[in-house]
Amino acid sequence: TRQKKAPPKKKxxxxxxIPFDENRFTIQIASKRKLxxxxxxxxxxxxxxxxxxxxxxxxxxYQEIWFRVRVGSYDNRQTASAVAESxxxxxxxxxxxxxxxxxx
Numbered sequence: 001t002r003q004k005k006a007p008p009k010k011k012x013x014x015x016x017x018i019p020f021d022e023n024r025f026t027i028q029i030a031s032k033r034k035l036x037x038x039x040x041x042x043x044x045x046x047x048x049x050x051x052x053x054x055x056x057x058x059x060x061x062y063q064e065i066w067f068r069v070r071v072g073s074y075d076n077r078q079t080a081s082a083v084a085e086s087x088x089x090x091x092x093x094x095x096x097x098x099x100x101x102x103x104x
Contacts (some may be wrong), residue, residue: 018057020099025080027087027095030069031057038067045071050087056103073100 029045029052032038038054045052055068071087074080077097084095 019102024100025074027071027084031066041069
């Protein structure tokens with residue numbers, strides 16, 4: 001008898017439980033423990049012409065608060081992905097697409 005392989009697990013990431021809008025996408029550039037650090041990253045992005053903002057993320061399961069630096073709000077994942085790819089080339093950190101999340 002052959003054992004069945006378990007289906008691959010979906011990659012879990014911190015904050016996945018934070019409520020979101022499934023029709024809106026945003027780009028995350030960085031996540032910082034200190035608000036001042038997040039403000040520095042956001043200021044550079046704004047200076048470069050991006051619609052950057054900071055979102056406070058309360059990870060209740062870890063009892064941690066982080067400040068996410070994000071750019072834009074898109075109704076199309078492909079557009080958000082193209083901008084994220086462009087940002088990744090010009091920023092120190094790799095940008096990635098996420099749903100627009102609600103403050104928690």
